[in-house]
Amino acid sequence: MNYLRIPRLALCVAPLFAASVPLHAQSPGAGFPSKPVRIIVPWPAGGGTDFAARVIAQKMSxxxxxxxxxxNRAGAAGNIGAEAVxxxxxxxxxxxxxxxxxxxNPALVARMPFDIVKDFAPVTLVARAPMVLAVHPVLPASNARAN
Incomplete structure (x- = not known):
């Protein structure tokens, strides 16, 4: 079985990017926003990220x-929406x-249309979502150690 190997750079960059969020937090300028604000979601409508964006948009409004x-600007594992921003x-x-x-993505894609570190300033952590490993119910596995 082939496993996806996440390059060490990705494992180092992702936590550093997340950890830098508080460093970039600032108070908005007076009169902001004075016109509509677009929240680009790089995924299709109806998913978890879209739902979170709609809740945030409503509360911010x-x-x-x-x-x-x-x-919503879906495609290329989020790169289309990120490039638009x-x-x-x-x-x-x-x-x-x-x-x-x-x-x-920068660790997995040779030529990125943006630099995740230079082109973005993180604002805040919005949510934490668990990931689940699941198998077909006929398999006798009940945990990750089951063979």
Missing amino acids: ERTGQSFIVD AKAAPDGYTMLLAITSVSI
Whole structure:
């Protein structure tokens, strides 16, 4: 059986990116936002990231009185949406709600259309989601050690 081997660089970069979130947190400028804000989700509508973005958009709209629009840009393991944010004006009116794949992709893709470290400033951790390993119920495995 072939296992996906995540390069050591990805294992080092992802935690460092996540750990730097508090370092980049700042108070918004006076009068922000003065126009609608786009939250780009690099996944299709209906998934967990999309749901989180819609909850955040609604709460931010209520809190600020300004529209927050969820814009799903799916494809290329999150790179299409991330690239759209990287190329947007650096004015805070286009945000990216991403999951770990966006920080791991640079280690897996030879030519990235953006630099995850230079083109983005993390704002906050939005959610933590568990991952589950599952098998067909006819297998006698009940834990990871079962053969």
